[in-house]
Amino acid sequence: MIHTAVLKKEVLQYLSPQPNENFIDCTVGEGGHAEEILLKNKPEGKLLGIDLDPQQIVSSHWLEAHFQNRVTLVNNSYSHLQEIIERKNFPCLPVGRGQIHGILLDLGMSSAQLEGTEKGFTFKIDQGLDMRYNDQMGYLTSEKIVNEWSEEKIEEALREHGEEKFSKKIAKKIFEERKKGRIKTTFQLIEIIKDATPSQYWRGKIHYATRTFQALRIAVNDELENLKKVLPEAISTLSAGGRLVVISFHSLEDRIVKNFLSEEAKKGTIKILTKKPVCSSREETKVNPRARSAKLRAAIKL
Template identity: 45%
Template sequence: MDFHHVTVLLEETVDAVVTNPSGRYVDCTLGGAGHSSMILGRLGSSGKLIGFDQDDQAIRHAQELFGQDERITLVNRNFESLEETLKELDLLPVDGILFDLGVSSPQLDEAERGFSYMQDAPLDMRMDPSRSLNAREIVNSWSEEELAKVIWNYGEEKWSKRIAQFIVRARNEQPLETTGDLVQVIKAAVPSAVRRSGPHPAKRTFQAIRIAVNDELGVLDRVLDQALRCLDHGGRIGVITFHSLEDRIVKERMKSWLGRCTCPPELPICRCEAKAMAKVLTRKPILPSEEEVEQNPRSRSAKLRVAEKI
């Protein structure tokens, strides 16, 4: 498979994160290797890049692309193991870490991966094919209450309860096996007036189930403090998010690194001993240009936030 992916906020991210040509950098979301290619282009002969991806297709694509380049080390793991892996490789501390969250274009476009509501395929949605939990299991075995909660919390879908109710009703007759089966159920659940306007009726539910399958928000929540610990002083972390749930986690975590006092206002002196660990370099997130959105509509919702360890 041709692992082609249009990289979002490419120059903006690399400009913000890569400050030292002989430094060590980590691309936690290798994907189609767009960011990694540009980072390597900025590094001198003594620079080092570590590329993580839990998808072995992305790793194979990068092996072909970078060949014998000794500056890059490829790691076929979820970036949740960031700190542990860098310790194993004896590559701590590093000068910059990049996260480009969400699903890559090849995963969306390859029908059999089951990510897309536009193509009929087995219900899967695993970014790491070795994981046991897949979309089929969630849709066919989780309770109506659990489904409604996931679709609301992770998809911000206002018809979540009705969609969950319709899923359970449909699977009681026969299991939902394919993305097409699920799309039909969602279309039946969402009122026709709503279907006629706005995005595809299945978009939010598919996002929610994908996030649940891959524990995307949990992994993000657990990795951000790790990433800060892995940085050298003056090192930078850049995170590209694609929906408000991810962005909220990143924004709040970066805010927590500023070391603002959390004591109750009635206390005469600070007892929490809050200490600043980083400064946030993006008061407002960096967004893609109109030109980029025109060329790559999938970039429309992207936001880049950057922090520097102090």
């Protein structure tokens, strides 16, 4: 499945790439946003594309072929942003030209990861429970969480990372079921969630397993901590006048971004460009339903 980049027009509006400027796409994915930036910062502007998932880096290799020496791709976590920049010596230009004019974070996962991998991200396909973006960088899997964490810790993860109102009931059921044998697949887990929740919950607007799956994915990949770590690194990395754009897909992420930006604005390090989060248009959500929950926030470094 090909990923459609969300809020493309708005990303360009807030990042405002100009010829010869340099950008970092912390979540390069399949390169949808990166391509738009590279079309604007030609002829000599550079782009550093980072992604934690090695498969996504493979999917963005076409950028290197198309834009040649203007693209550097790195398979790593954006939580190591400054280290990556130093190691790659990005943007490696003569003094005065070596500035970083914009940083983009398009959080969460791509359609390709959701439906095209065997990591158990989706409840639509029966797969093993894994959910790691990168097997080499973490040993924690969703299978380990449901089978090895205490009932209390599972409950807390579902409540805090999934805002799941039936977190207690689901954690209790997981704990009971795993006594019979290891919970290994997405469909096994979905059955457990179904058994633990009332029937009206099964007919809700979102699938009854959505919040549990989100919570597990966030916990496995330490997504909220990574976000908290990258935001200050991104601000200190940007040159004065440089822009930060963040797209989030659920309220936990958006709250972290919103609070961070307002703290920085109070300190006088940035000016917020989006008083309210920017959402996708009705036209965009019609063709790309994933865009429905996208929220974009942007700031400029002072």
